[in-house]
Amino acid sequence: MINYREILRLHSLGYSQRRIESSVRSSHQTVKSVLEKAKAQGISWPLEDDVTNAMLDELLSGKEQKGNSPYAEPDFAYIHKELSKKGVTLTLLWQEYCDNCRANGQQPYMSTQFGDKYRRWARVTKATMRITHKPGDAMQVDWAGETIPYYDAATGDEYKAYLFVAALPCSCYIYVEACSDMKQENWLLCHVHAYEYFGGVARLLIPDNLKTGVISNTRYETRLNESYRELAEYYGTAIVPARVRKPQDKSIVEKSVGFSTTWITAAMRERKFFSLAEVKEAVAERLEIINTTPFQKRPGNRREAYLSEEKEFMLPLPSVPYEPAVWKQATVRNDYLISDGQNKYSVPYDLIGEQVQLRLTKNTVEIFFKGERVASHHRLTVFQTQPVVKPEHMPEKHRRYLRYNADDFRLWAKNIGNSAERVVDYFLKSGSSQEQGYKSCVALMKYGEKYGKEKLERACEGMLEISTVPSIRTIAIILKNGKEPERKTSSPTNSEKYGITRGAAYFKKGGERNA
Structure with a gap:
């Protein structure tokens, strides 16, 4: 039997076809045919240990077809592609395969054989690596561990830019954004920007158990942060946090974090940035390179895989982007x-x-x-x-105070009398702004309600007779006692004149102090 495994292994190491022929003792045509058929079916090294030469012989030589097998061979590449579509199962595809065989007069395989042959084909071609995730089914998100430093151009102070990473497991299409911190507002905004970048929303959202998104995630209950739950509800997606200490639940974003660390953080290690805006621009440039770089083991790149295999299965974006709360x-x-x-x-x-x-x-x-x-x-x-402050939130007495203004106070005082009008005018003009006199005017109005207009007018008149500087306290005393305070007519004494300050005579020797 042809040593298919060795041929594929030596080819992966870069051996020439002539050296491979010599090593496996096969003809030039045999080695050439094996390599061409393996490439056409997407079979490449390394292979799983349980993939035998017999299995490869069946796939690459087509012995069953050569032996005039009565069974129609399924198109496994077509089956694999259809399985990635929403709602499509292997049972449905087997039924369609049977209908097609009967229409062409061919004998179909039983469902168990159909499934076994497909799984064998998928294992050998590594196609299972691409169908473990349905297109448009999930978006995995996380923060990268490594940061990018940037500096203040004036002071030289160093700051850190943190990388948010979102990945679509089916196409491996990724979104990366630099942020000033890992707080909740940036966390939510990055989700919004990721959805806009992808042009659609995945059915599920799979984060880690960080506090900005998940309050608690136990075996029996998952409690989400209210802001995060609101974002998911707005976009029509469901949040399913990864299990605690189970990174395999979001393996694609874990790999994408490592990938972005290498191709963004490490690739820009020699560059010096002087603002967060510069970091964001550089990260966006590196992101375009990552998503357009060809795959190593399959045709196309991340963007092409997303556009051809996944975009049509994404949920539509809302007409207005979510505003993080x-x-x-x-x-x-x-x-x-x-x-x-x-x-x-x-x-x-x-x-x-x-x-x-x-x-x-x-x-x-x-x-x-x-x-x-x-x-x-x-x-x-x-x-x-x-x-x-909204007026409707205030108690009635506070609302009434808020409605006061200088014109209303003057109009009220005019209805009381000339003296009250002069007192109110003084209150409104005595400070640097009219509002400073509102409190005294309000107090005067309350006294008017309590004692009546006539008594208030007489009290204001009495106040103006004894002083040109009206005081709400003095007016209150006049109203309470029913008479104005006595005016001082005698000239002030020395002590009244100087207050507590002692004159020079007080300290003279033999003066009044010693008298």
Whole structure:
């Protein structure tokens, strides 16, 4: 029997055909024919140990066909290609094979023989390596362990760029992106960018058990981060985290991480970057090289394999890309405000003391209580000292205060009397802004409600008689006592004139001190 295994092994080592003929003691035509048929059927070295010369003889010499076998030989390459399609099984293909044989007057193999022959063909040609994953079925994601340094051009400070890697197991098409950190916002954004790069969404999403995506993953329960679950729901995919300490569950992305470490991180080790933007651009360039470099053991490259075998099975992208949202918990304080970490926003005042959930996107702040949205604000991009407050979130007395303005105060005072009008005008003009006098004006209005217009007007008149600097406290005393404080007519004494400061005479020898 021809030593098929040795012929293929020597050929893989680069031996010439003449040396192979001499080593295996086969004719020139035999060796040439074996190599041509092996190439046509995708059979190459190395082969599995259980692949015997007898199996290779059956595949490459076609003895069953030469012996006028009554059975029609299946087209295994066609079967393999069809099996990669969604919903197609070996049983369905065997049924179609039988129908085709009967239509042509041929004898089909039984289902068990059909399956055995296909699996033997697949094992020898290594086709099983390509059908373990259905096209469009899964996207595996992870962070690469190695980082890319970049530097501040002014200070020379060193920073690290982290690599996000996403891989489609069927075509081995990959997406790589450089990020400033591995926090949740970048994690979610990278998924969005990966889907846009692929032009579609895989049915399953297989991450590792990192905290930005998975809260816990036990034998009985998987708890996902709310933001990550929301992203999957938006794109219509399902998150199935890899089992803890089971890297084989995402073997393709593990290999892709190693591949990107070699062909991106290591390949750029001599380059020096001075911004994250430069790193991103360089990574994108290397990514194009990776996805367009020809495969070593099969025709085409990653991009061609994706376009021809997988793209049509990807789920369509939504019309609008997902806007990443970060969820966090907060307790509503007495000022009925919550913070996004930079600015403050109002919630309904009756939630004071309650715990609420914040959904933060780039442009919005949403507040949820027991699963129901109770408030929404446009998110500020820069720090602002004043909180963002909606009037409907405030108690009635706070809303009333918010509606106050200088014109309303003056109009009210005019209805009280001339003296009240002068006092209000002073309150509004005494500070650097009118708003500083609002509190005194509000207090004056409350006294008007309590004591009546006439008493308030007389109190303001009395206040102006004793001082040109009205004080809300003095007015309150006048109203409470029913009369104005006595005015001081006597000239101030030395102690009143100087307060606690002692004059020079106090320290003179023999002066008043010793009198």
